[in-house]
Amino acid sequence: MSIRVAIAGPRGKMGAEAVHTVMKHDKMELVAVLDYKEVGKTLADLEMFPASYTAPIFTDMSELVEATAPDVLVDLTSPHAVYKHTKEALNLNVRPVIGTTGFTDEQLVELSAIAKEKELGCIIAPNFAIGAILMMKFAKEAAKYLPDVEIIEMHHDQKLDAPSGTAVKTAQLIQEVRAQKMQGHPEEKETLKGARGAELDGMRIHSVRLPGLVAHQQVLFGGDGQLLTIRHDSLNRNSFMSGVAFCVEEVMKMDQLVYGLENII
Ligand SMILES: NC(=O)c1ccc[n+]([C@@H]2O[C@H](COP(=O)([O-])OP(=O)(O)OC[C@H]3O[C@@H](n4cnc5c(N)ncnc54)[C@H](O)[C@@H]3O)[C@@H](O)[C@H]2O)c1
Numbered sequence: 001m002s003i004r005v006a007i008a009g010p011r012g013k014m015g016a017e018a019v020h021t022v023m024k025h026d027k028m029e030l031v032a033v034l035d036y037k038e039v040g041k042t043l044a045d046l047e048m049f050p051a052s053y054t055a056p057i058f059t060d061m062s063e064l065v066e067a068t069a070p071d072v073l074v075d076l077t078s079p080h081a082v083y084k085h086t087k088e089a090l091n092l093n094v095r096p097v098i099g100t101t102g103f104t105d106e107q108l109v110e111l112s113a114i115a116k117e118k119e120l121g122c123i124i125a126p127n128f129a130i131g132a133i134l135m136m137k138f139a140k141e142a143a144k145y146l147p148d149v150e151i152i153e154m155h156h157d158q159k160l161d162a163p164s165g166t167a168v169k170t171a172q173l174i175q176e177v178r179a180q181k182m183q184g185h186p187e188e189k190e191t192l193k194g195a196r197g198a199e200l201d202g203m204r205i206h207s208v209r210l211p212g213l214v215a216h217q218q219v220l221f222g223g224d225g226q227l228l229t230i231r232h233d234s235l236n237r238n239s240f241m242s243g244v245a246f247c248v249e250e251v252m253k254m255d256q257l258v259y260g261l262e263n264i265i
């Protein structure tokens with residue numbers, strides 16, 4: 001039987017790729033999409049999709065679920081909308097697969113509690129690209145031996161949140177294995193505010209935003225007379241799509257929230 005999938009943010013860069021991915025997948029059916037406009041139309045009414053894409057557009061999650069009964073909601077929208085969408089989906093017994101970044105720690109705790117109570121799978125994946133997951137895993141391993149680390153993440157200039165979800169997740173994974181330490185000179189002083197980047201548990205995160213970039217990250221480790229750089233580049237958004245399809249299938253087998261694909265690959 002097909003997995004019934006709804007996608008939030010179908011007109012966006014990631015959402016449109018996800019629409020094509022689900023439409024091409026032989027074990028999935030795109031039953032509806034969630035947007036903030038174009039209610040009453042179908043994807044085929046939008047110029048960007050072919051006539052065979054007949055999924056209806058909704059602007060209200062309850063109406064979408066009542067009319068089309070999706071198993072999974074894939075959210076690729078905005079940091080402003082994603083928490084509400086995830087909570088609504090869980091409360092309506094729909095399993096969320098969330099690629100949108102920008103959750104607070106408190107929101108993750110609350111959503112995790114709802115998923116646990118409802119015994120529903122929920123995947124929140126700051127990065128769907130397998131290479132990025134490996135970069136994070138390798139960085140966590142390297143930090144055991146080289147605890148002085150700085151993260152440089154580089155993204156396209158339309159990105160709303162900084163630092164990236166991937167950079168935050170990388171720092172959190174390193175935090176699990178590294179004793180807390182402040183880096184740099186103890187008397188270091190910024191003569192221009194922000195020069196040393198953001199700080200997470202003593203690690204510095206630098207965010208670059210430029211047209212031409214997609215999603216890139218370097219994790220730099222400094223040691224005595226040596227420097228290790230672990231780098232990942234997503235060169236297009238197709239790099240994320242096998243991860244999206246994997247999550248849609250995996251979330252159907254789960255009964256709790258998982259934050260980060262490194263926990264399930
Ligand atoms: N997890 C990953 O691997 C991964 C990869 C790329 C991007 N992302 C994240 O995915 C999100 C989307 O990225 P993008 O580059 O596609 O952005 P985008 O701006 O191109 O697309 C976002 C879409 O969401 C829609 N939207 C905004 N608010 C909405 C709402 N309330 N209801 C319904 N739709 C709404 C917008 O109209 C837009 O079409 C971002 O948070 C980004 O960080 C995650």
Ligand SMILES: O=C(O)C1=N[C@H](C(=O)O)CCC1
Nearest residue numbers: 101126127159164165166215
């Ligand atoms: O394009 C974006 O925006 C991306 N966001 C994710 C993040 O914040 O880590 C993943 C990579 C692309």
